[in-house]
Amino acid sequence: MVVVKVKGLKKSYQKHEVIKGLDFEIRKEKCIALLGANGAGKTTILQMLSGLIKVSSGNISFTGIEEGEDFRKLIGYLPQHPVFYEWMTGREFLEYAGKIAGLSKQDSKVRTEELLELVGIMEAKNRRIGKYSGGMKQRLGIAQALIHRPQLVMLDEPVSALDPFGRREVLELLERLKKTTTILFSTHILNDAEEVCDEILFLHNGRLVESGTMEQLRDKHQQAKIDLVFKGKEDKYIEHLSSLVKVQSVTIEGSKISFFVTDIEQARTVFLKELAELNWPLVKFEISRTSLEDVFMKVVEK
Numbered sequence: 001m002v003v004v005k006v007k008g009l010k011k012s013y014q015k016h017e018v019i020k021g022l023d024f025e026i027r028k029e030k031c032i033a034l035l036g037a038n039g040a041g042k043t044t045i046l047q048m049l050s051g052l053i054k055v056s057s058g059n060i061s062f063t064g065i066e067e068g069e070d071f072r073k074l075i076g077y078l079p080q081h082p083v084f085y086e087w088m089t090g091r092e093f094l095e096y097a098g099k100i101a102g103l104s105k106q107d108s109k110v111r112t113e114e115l116l117e118l119v120g121i122m123e124a125k126n127r128r129i130g131k132y133s134g135g136m137k138q139r140l141g142i143a144q145a146l147i148h149r150p151q152l153v154m155l156d157e158p159v160s161a162l163d164p165f166g167r168r169e170v171l172e173l174l175e176r177l178k179k180t181t182t183i184l185f186s187t188h189i190l191n192d193a194e195e196v197c198d199e200i201l202f203l204h205n206g207r208l209v210e211s212g213t214m215e216q217l218r219d220k221h222q223q224a225k226i227d228l229v230f231k232g233k234e235d236k237y238i239e240h241l242s243s244l245v246k247v248q249s250v251t252i253e254g255s256k257i258s259f260f261v262t263d264i265e266q267a268r269t270v271f272l273k274e275l276a277e278l279n280w281p282l283v284k285f286e287i288s289r290t291s292l293e294d295v296f297m298k299v300v301e302k
């Protein structure tokens with residue numbers, strides 16, 4: 001089921017167009033990463049989706065919402081730099097957020113307890129937020145975004161400002177959360193996206209340059225290669241091995257020679273047999289693929 005459908009979305013500030021016509025949809029109970037470098041337009045998109053800023057043109061339609069009906073009950077939002085009342089306790093803050101979101105006092109209390117448990121800060125619920133670590137604050141912020149049981153939760157760079165411990169805590173929380181809630185989160189770190197997301201929307205200069213599931217992106221872009229390292233370097237290694245199978249290209253990085261081949265299984269068998277026979281001074285033989293990081297760097301450079 002589609003939760004939200006975006007068509008021809010554009011945003012300009014004065015004459016400067018920062019979002020240049022986006023089409024995508026988000027399906028239920030998926031975790032989607034909005035990936036892009038600083039200034040790519042991630043925050044602008046999340047703010048348009050959450051109704052914080054107006055779209056310049058295009059359309060955002062949430063499933064189950066009639067024209068003119070308030071869609072905000074369907075979404076939860078955590079800004080890039082959330083601000084908390086530091087003197088409140090985590091429990092007080094969530095109950096207050098529940099009240100603002102329109103929950104009854106009783107429901108707000110029940111939901112607060114559920115969320116304190118879910119995000120793993122139950123033992124700190126009566127501590128002032130000012131004493132929380134960065135990771136705890138971020139988890140509290142996520143709980144706040146979930147207080148009214150939204151269908152879609154949008155998180156703007158939820159892990160970027162955290163140390164490795166905080167980052168791990170939040171990524172693990174997203175992993176748990178995605179089983180029951182649709183998540184759209186922005187990040188400039190591919191690893192974070194790869195770790196928890198089912199799909200990626202890859203944004204560059206206000207345009208979607210790639211999108212799809214991790215598997216689709218890997219199949220489309222990642223190339224199989226055989227990396228070889230020999231003791232000493234001789235051109236004959238490259239020449240001879242390239243003549244044996246169909247090689248698309250060869251790259252050399254330090255002592256590593258990478259053969260990008262069309263048929264990896266065939267190349268593996270042929271290379272191994274040949275290398276055993278020739279007895280060249282082989283130090284390393286590895287079958288690998290180009291990383292998604294390499295793929296995205298190439299897309300951006302283009």
Ligand SMILES: Nc1ncnc2c1ncn2[C@@H]1O[C@H](COP(=O)(O)OP(=O)(O)OP(=O)(O)O)[C@@H](O)[C@H]1O
Pocket residue numbers: 013018036037038039040041042043044045188
């Ligand atoms: N209120 C504004 N007025 C004018 N330009 C803006 C405004 N807000 C954002 N921009 C511009 O829009 C572009 C996209 O910004 P945005 O904050 O959406 O990027 P981002 O991908 O979230 O980057 P970051 O990771 O740095 O937050 C940038 O060029 C930015 O300077």
